[in-house]
Amino acid sequence: xxxxxxxxxxxxxxxxxxxxxxxxxxxxxxxxxxxxxxxxxxxxxxxxxxxxxxxxxxxxxxxxxxxxxxxxxxxxxxxxxxxxxxxxxxxxxxxxxxxxxxxxxxxxxxxxxxxxxxxxxxxxxxxxxxxxxxxxxxxxxxxxxxxxxxxxxxxxxxxxxxxxxxxxxxxxxxxxxxxxxxxxxxxxxxxxxxxxxxxxxxxxxxxxxxxxxxxxxxxxxxxxxxxxxxxxxxxxxxxxxxxxxxxxxxxxx
Amino acid sequence: xxxxxxxxxxxxxxxxxxxxxxxxxxxxxxxxxxxxxxxxxxxxxxxxxxxxxxxxxxxxxxxxxxxxxxxxxxxxxxxxxxxxxxxxxxxxxxxxxxxxxxxxxxxxxxxxxxxxxxxxxxxxxxxxxxxxxxxxxxxxxxxxxxxxxxxxxxxxxxxxxxxxxxxxxxxxxxxxxxxxxxxxxxxxxxxxxxxxxxxxxxxxxxxxxxxxxxxxxxxxxxxxxxxxxxxxxxxxxxxxxxxxxxxxxxxxxxxxxxxxxxxxxxxxxxxxxxxxxxxxxxxxxxxxxxxxxxxxxxxxxxxxxxxxxxxxxxxxxxxxxxxxxxxxxxxxxxxxxxxxxxxxxxxxxxxxxxxxxxxxxxxxxxxxxxxxxxxxxxxxxxxxxxxxxxxxxxxxxxxxxxxxxxxxxxxxxxxxxxxxxxxxxxxxxxxxxxxxxxxxxxxxxxxxxxxxxxxxxxxxxxxxxxxxxxxxxxxxxxxxxxxxxxxxxxxxxxxxxxxxxxxxxxxxxxxxxxxxxxxxxxxxxxxxxxxxxxxxxxxxxxxxxxxxxxxxxxxxxxxxxxxxxxxxxxxxxxxxxxxxxxxxxxxxxxxxxxxxxxxxxxxxxxxxxxxxxxxxxxxxxxxxxxxxxxxxxxxxxxxxxxxxxxxxxxxxxxxxxxxxxxxxxxxxxxxxxxxxxxxxxxxxxxxxxxxxxxxxxxx
Ligand SMILES: Nc1ncnc2c1ncn2[C@@H]1O[C@H](COP(=O)(O)OP(=O)(O)O)[C@@H](O)[C@H]1O
Ligand SMILES: [Mg+2]
Numbered sequence: 001x002x003x004x005x006x007x008x009x010x011x012x013x014x015x016x017x018x019x020x021x022x023x024x025x026x027x028x029x030x031x032x033x034x035x036x037x038x039x040x041x042x043x044x045x046x047x048x049x050x051x052x053x054x055x056x057x058x059x060x061x062x063x064x065x066x067x068x069x070x071x072x073x074x075x076x077x078x079x080x081x082x083x084x085x086x087x088x089x090x091x092x093x094x095x096x097x098x099x100x101x102x103x104x105x106x107x108x109x110x111x112x113x114x115x116x117x118x119x120x121x122x123x124x125x126x127x128x129x130x131x132x133x134x135x136x137x138x139x140x141x142x143x144x145x146x147x148x149x150x151x152x153x154x155x156x157x158x159x160x161x162x163x164x165x166x167x168x169x170x171x172x173x174x175x176x177x178x179x180x181x182x183x184x185x186x187x188x189x190x191x192x193x194x195x196x197x198x199x200x201x202x203x204x205x206x207x208x209x210x211x212x213x214x215x216x217x218x219x220x221x222x223x224x225x226x227x228x229x230x231x232x233x234x235x236x237x238x239x240x241x242x243x244x245x246x247x248x249x250x251x252x253x
Numbered sequence: 254x255x256x257x258x259x260x261x262x263x264x265x266x267x268x269x270x271x272x273x274x275x276x277x278x279x280x281x282x283x284x285x286x287x288x289x290x291x292x293x294x295x296x297x298x299x300x301x302x303x304x305x306x307x308x309x310x311x312x313x314x315x316x317x318x319x320x321x322x323x324x325x326x327x328x329x330x331x332x333x334x335x336x337x338x339x340x341x342x343x344x345x346x347x348x349x350x351x352x353x354x355x356x357x358x359x360x361x362x363x364x365x366x367x368x369x370x371x372x373x374x375x376x377x378x379x380x381x382x383x384x385x386x387x388x389x390x391x392x393x394x395x396x397x398x399x400x401x402x403x404x405x406x407x408x409x410x411x412x413x414x415x416x417x418x419x420x421x422x423x424x425x426x427x428x429x430x431x432x433x434x435x436x437x438x439x440x441x442x443x444x445x446x447x448x449x450x451x452x453x454x455x456x457x458x459x460x461x462x463x464x465x466x467x468x469x470x471x472x473x474x475x476x477x478x479x480x481x482x483x484x485x486x487x488x489x490x491x492x493x494x495x496x497x498x499x500x501x502x503x504x505x506x507x508x509x510x511x512x513x514x515x516x517x518x519x520x521x522x523x524x525x526x527x528x529x530x531x532x533x534x535x536x537x538x539x540x541x542x543x544x545x546x547x548x549x550x551x552x553x554x555x556x557x558x559x560x561x562x563x564x565x566x567x568x569x570x571x572x573x574x575x576x577x578x579x580x581x582x583x584x585x586x587x588x589x590x591x592x593x594x595x596x597x598x599x600x601x602x603x604x605x606x607x608x609x610x611x612x613x614x615x616x617x618x619x620x621x622x623x624x625x626x627x628x629x630x631x632x633x634x635x636x637x638x639x640x641x642x643x644x645x646x647x648x649x650x651x652x653x654x655x656x657x658x659x660x661x662x663x664x665x666x667x668x669x670x671x672x673x674x675x676x677x678x679x680x681x682x683x684x685x686x687x688x689x690x691x692x693x694x695x696x697x698x699x700x701x702x703x704x705x706x707x708x709x710x711x712x713x714x715x716x717x718x719x720x721x722x723x724x725x726x727x728x729x730x731x732x733x734x735x736x737x738x739x740x741x742x743x744x745x746x747x748x749x750x751x752x753x754x755x756x757x758x759x760x761x762x763x764x765x766x767x768x769x770x771x772x773x774x775x776x777x778x779x780x781x782x783x784x785x786x787x788x789x790x791x792x793x794x795x796x797x798x799x800x801x802x803x804x805x806x807x808x809x810x811x812x813x814x815x816x817x818x819x820x821x822x823x824x825x826x827x828x829x830x831x832x833x834x835x836x837x838x839x840x841x842x843x844x845x846x847x848x849x850x851x852x853x854x855x856x857x858x859x860x861x862x863x864x865x866x867x868x869x870x871x872x873x874x875x876x877x878x879x880x881x882x883x884x885x886x887x888x889x890x891x892x893x894x895x896x897x898x899x900x901x902x903x904x905x906x907x908x909x910x911x912x913x914x915x916x917x918x919x920x921x922x923x924x925x926x927x928x929x930x931x932x933x934x935x936x937x938x939x940x941x942x943x944x945x946x947x948x949x950x951x952x
Contacts, residue, residue: 095851110266
């Protein structure tokens with residue numbers, strides 16, 4: 001609790017959702033995915049979004065990640081209202097401010113580990129080759145894959161692949177990293193390792209993390225758990241509370 | 254920079270990632286090979302043809318009167334000679350044309366064609382006999398007498414052979430196959446009485462044999478003769494492809510004819526020898542085997558069945574010599590020449606080379622190898638445009654060929670003639686010449702021979718000339734003899750000519766050699782203008798156009814190639830388009846991920862385009878390499894002309910294509926163009942892939 005207030009009081013939120021509604025249209029049927037979601041995330045937070053399947057976790061992350069647009073309400077990222085941005089500006093925002101970790105890793109299969117991590121830097125065109133190499137190698141060391149630079153993704157285990165993805169997401173030093181169920185495709189031990197790794201980077205670099213999960217153990221490191229249900233925020237609680245709630249919920253069934 | 258490097262790396266790694274790419278690559282490879290090889294072959298064809306055509310007859314440009322009905326066709330066209338309007342004075346157009354700075358030489362020309370009788374063996378022997386009698390008239394020597402008697406025996410032997418032949422033929426055909434008049438003439442020529450009375454009036458007796466007996470022998474040929482009348486000296490200086498093979502060039506200021514070596518061999522050589530030559534070449538050059546080749550077998554068979562030409566040529570003495578030689582060669586005791594010849598001409602792959610050599614060593618010295626000997630005079634009869642026949646005697650000085658087209662029938666059927674004789678045969682006269690001729694004719698009493706008569710004279714079918722006489726004292730006959738005498742005098746009067754004569758006379762067309770052939774098109778236009786200004790409107794055509802059908806063939810070949818290339822690449826565009834589309838769909842997730850991570854649409858567009866470009870370059874380069882090797886191989890081995898009519902286009906029996914940088918560049922440009930073109934739409938679609946695609950989970 002103390003930690004939560006300490007961080008949240010620091011400055012402006014990096015992500016701010018206000019009364020966000022997202023409705024999908026499937027043919028003639030309107031599927032409400034988010035029904036008035038409001039959420040502020042502050043720099044340096046390590047937030048877990050929890051909730052049952054279909055509660056709107058992925059939809060919320062897509063809106064924050066600027067890969068989709070809200071039906072109504074305001075989504076602002078790094079102080080910018082995403083509705084006012086062009087396609088190009090949104091892409092730039094993703095490139096420079098946000099890092100993505102995907103559930104299915106999404107590495108480029110024909111590129112080596114090193115090249116996959118270097119990829120966003122090449123898109124940014126900010127660093128010279130030497131700086132790039134340094135940056136990539138530092139991150140690969142941090143995720144423990146500095147011995148595997150030349151490997152192709154299909155030569156790695158799932159956990160190793162997700163580490164590469166983590167390195168790729170962080171290599172541009174983004175202010176915000178989004179991860180939609182990053183551990184869903186991993187066994188629990190490996191999943192735990194990935195979350196540990198993320199937490200470590202959050203602590204060291206101060207990067208803001210928002211990740212979704214429905215695994216209670218994974219939420220441990222979070223400094224807040226935002227619980228979603230039917231496209232709305234149920235509450236914002238600590239991991240301990242969340243675990244208790246989930247245990248109770250499980251008993252209830 | 255780093256981005257591009259990455260894109261190239263992605264492109265290269267994707268190259269073999271999908272079987273789709275391998276198919277696209279295969280198409281590109283095949284297309285490139287086709288463009289390189291096809292391009293090189295067509296270019297070489299064009300090059301060798303242009304060298305041949307320009308350097309033999311056409312020059313860079315040809316000019317002829319704009320008022321002509323037809324367009325010029327140097328190698329003839331189907332319906333006979335093109336109808337060209339006469340240009341009255343060559344010097345007029347020469348002056349205008351030579352003023353152009355790019356014109357190097359102007360050569361006057363005219364082409365026409367007619368038929369010649371190559372003369373049959375009986376005719377030739379009789380002609381020789383007639384010569385001997387003429388010599389004897391001036392003073393008989395015992396030596397001459399012996400020669401006359403020998404030839405007379407030879408003729409009687411021929412008539413005996415002829416009769417046997419005819420009997421055989423008659424037995425096969427329906428009764429009355431022979432004209433009774435012919436039979437009577439033959440009977441008379443066989444009779445002892447005829448020969449006893451021969452010496453009383455030898456010329457009249459010869460007349461009978463020439464008019465009635467010789468036509469019964471069927472070994473004479475109608476030889477097509479196309480001739481180009483030109484300023485021979487200037488021609489030879491200008492056209493470097495022309496080369497004298499046997500004999501000599503026509504001396505400056507002399508009338509004369511040069512026969513193409515090909516025609517000379519084809520039409521005037523002893524048929525038996527010609528057939529052996531053809532078989533030898535087929536065996537030596539084309540590695541054909543008699544045992545496997547029905548065509549060669551047929552030719553050998555003909556040599557066995559058509560020994561008549563040889564039998565006729567041999568007088569009794571030579572017949573004995575031939576028998577002796579053949580007996581020795583064959584180890585035979587047979588005494589009948591015909592049987593020996595049949596045995597000798599029974600050849601196969603094993604004995605051919607030896608027999609061929611024996612034929613030339615043993616038999617040929619006893620024979621006339623050619624029916625027309627160099628140095629002989631040839632009477633050429635041609636029809637003027639108004640339908641009158643005109644004859645001229647020209648000495649055959651030699652044979653020639655065009656380098657690189659030695660085997661081409663098309664190039665080898667055009668004889669070269671001095672332009673003075675050509676004009677005479679063409680029959681067009683300017684006002685001045687008409688006056689001059691009128692005076693000459695008045696002096697000698699010559700009139701033009703009407704077409705029918707001339708045809709008759711040419712083909713020997715006029716009944717008035719072969720009336721049933723033994724004396725030959727018919728009026729018209731005398732008149733004909735008289736007229737040819739007069740013509741001879743007239744010819745003699747004109748037999749020497751000067752450059753002035755050449756320049757001041759009629760031409761039908763003229764060849765122009767340029768100093769700089771690269772500006773051919775422009776020069777054409779300028780010459781046309783200049784001629785119009787000078788009041789002598791000319792049509793100026795390039796060598797391509799002037800050679801008409803022949804020139805179009807290269808165009809057709811190019812069109813066919815381009816059409817094939819076009820079709821292949823249309824197919825390629827469709828397939829590549831579909832494949833890239835498929836490949837893009839397979840990669841939606843990857844592309845979506847890139848977009849999510851921050852790749853702009855331009856990056857995705859560049860990536861897909863670059864991938865196809867790399868694909869095009871890699872397989873295109875491989876295709877170009879393969880194609881180059883193929884051309885190199887073909888250049889070494891040569892593409893065989895599977896038919897002799899191709900010799901002309903190939904400049905010989907084989908085409909040796911060479912590779913030019915332009916062939917490869919063209920191929921690569923086309924390939925890259927095609928692959929880029931066919932990728933635009935799929936690439937555009939790829940840019941529309943949403944980053945949301947990256948978020949989808951696997952299940
Ligand atoms: N592309 C889509 N089209 C239509 N309905 C969708 C789409 N994506 C999600 N939904 C619906 O929106 C709701 C929220 O889904 P989602 O955000 O994926 O939830 P979660 O990630 O928590 O499982 C669900 O009812 C889901 O069926
Ligand atoms: Mg989800």
